[in-house]
Amino acid sequence: MWTPCIILIFVTAGVGHxxxxxxxxxxxxxxxxxxxxxxEPGKQGAIWSNYPxxxxxxxxxxxxxxxxxxxHLNGDGIAFWYVRDPLHAGSVFGSKDYWSGLGIFIDTFxxxxxxxxxLHPYLSAVVNxxxxxxxxxxxxxxxxxxxxxxxxxxxxxxxxIAISYISDVLTVYVDSQGNDNWAQCFRALGVHLxxxxxxxxSASTSEYSDNHxxxxxxxxxxxxxxxxxxxxxxxxxxxxxxxxxxxxxxEPEETAAGAPSSFTxxxxxxxxxxxxxxxxxxxxxxxxxxxREKQKK
Numbered sequence: 218m219w220t221p222c223i224i225l226i227f228v229t230a231g232v233g234h235x236x237x238x239x240x241x242x243x244x245x246x247x248x249x250x251x252x253x254x255x256x257e258p259g260k261q262g263a264i265w266s267n268y269p270x271x272x273x274x275x276x277x278x279x280x281x282x283x284x285x286x287x288x289h290l291n292g293d294g295i296a297f298w299y300v301r302d303p304l305h306a307g308s309v310f311g312s313k314d315y316w317s318g319l320g321i322f323i324d325t326f327x328x329x330x331x332x333x334x335x336l337h338p339y340l341s342a343v344v345n346x347x348x349x350x351x352x353x354x355x356x357x358x359x360x361x362x363x364x365x366x367x368x369x370x371x372x373x374x375x376x377x378i379a380i381s382y383i384s385d386v387l388t389v390y391v392d393s394q395g396n397d398n399w400a401q402c403f404r405a406l407g408v409h410l411x412x413x414x415x416x417x418x419s420a421s422t423s424e425y426s427d428n429h430x431x432x433x434x435x436x437x438x439x440x441x442x443x444x445x446x447x448x449x450x451x452x453x454x455x456x457x458x459x460x461x462x463x464x465x466x467x468e469p470e471e472t473a474a475g476a477p478s479s480f481t482x483x484x485x486x487x488x489x490x491x492x493x494x495x496x497x498x499x500x501x502x503x504x505x506x507x508x509r510e511k512q513k514k
Contacts, residue, residue, distance in 0.1 A: 238434075239265045242306055250430040253295070253311070253420040256285040261311035263419035264431060265303040271412050272438030273447055274383045279418055279434050282375040283325060285427035291370065292326030292425040294338070295418065297380060301347075303415040309351045311419035317347040318414050318454050321380060321389065324353075325370050326425060336366035340402055342389060344410070344456040362456045363403025365469050367391055375432045383439060385409055391469050400469035407457030413450040 235246065244262035245252045253262035277297065285291050296310035300318035307313035310322060320343050327337040341364035343351065352359040369376040374395030381388040387408040390399045416436055420429030 235264075237266060237268055239267055239304060241265065241304055242311060247430075250282070250432045253418065253429040253431060254422050254426070256287075256422075256426050256428045258422055258424055258426050260426065261306050261419070261421045262429070263304075263306070263311050263417055264434075265417040266415050266436065269413045269415050270299070270436065270438065272440075273412060273444075273449065274439035274441060276382070276435075276437040276439070277380040277416050278377065278436075280375045280377045280432040281369075281418070282372070282430040282432060283323075283370045283427050284430075285371070287425060287427065290326075290425045291427050293421045293423050294323050294325045295420040295429050296323070297321040297378060298417040298419065299380075299382075299410065299414050300417065301411070301414050303417050308353075309419075311421040312417070314350050315347050316345050319344055319387070319408075319410060320351070321378070322351075323367060323369055325427065326423070338367055338369060340365055340367045340389070340391070342387065342403070342405070344408060344454050346453050346455060361460050362387065362405040362408060362458065363389065363460050365391075365402040367402065367469065368393055370427065375430075382408070382410060384441075402469045403460070405456065405458065405460075409449075409452060409455050409457075411449045411452040411454060412447075 240246065240251065240262070241264075242262040243252075243254050243260040244264055251264050253264065254260040277299065279297060281295060283295060294310050296312060298312060298316070298318065298320055300312075300316045300320070302313065302317065305313040309316070309320065312320075321340065322343070323338055323340050325338045339358075341358055341361040343360050344362055345360075349360065358364065367376075369391075372393065372395070376395070377392040377397075377399075379390040379392075379399065381390070385408055386404065386406055388404045389402040391402050392399050416434075418431050418434070422429075
């Protein structure tokens, strides 16, 4: 059984703050999104949950939009995090290097200095115990547990990512069509992550830039019948298997029914939509009396 944990849709006109989330760096609250970075060089921004995830099994869904005026030169990209130490700016797409936890990166700047065997932009996932750095020149393929090519820039619609962690299996789904046509980017077995870490999304620009916007965030915890909850707060993050960068470019793999494709996942979106409507309605109710008061004046 899936239980919504934190569901946030950024319909925030007239609302000057966010509950349960903290903004850092260049992040700004806009009317329908969080802009992590503007299309300007030298920017870093992030949004972090201030409620750690205590469930052993969870999902993290983000709808995001990367767009800018650059045609061939743009960057740097966006990262999705489940980490021990949030709120720390740094050199890895706006967050700290040598992190403890999971980082999933969409690198939109193609570094020609290092040859690679994949198409670009590239999505990669790395589990770190805090002992090694992220290698920008290799687009995150060093130490990756999985990855795929993902076209997610200058689309007419926001792209989506769904990160599923169930029974030490990490699966990443992507939707670059904006129509819930999900494809599996990768599935990694033997991924061991602690409880009590925090979710976040960060982005950065360097000499080249893009707008990096977060449109919505959904986190869900999974209650599996007859499964006993385990305190994994002292577990050191680790992955049993690393993926060797592919000799041939890897594309996301679509399933016959689309991914996430199970009945359970469909229920997640139905239930999630219901909660989102409640959130939007509560914001509307808060603003409506204000409008009436202005009319009376």
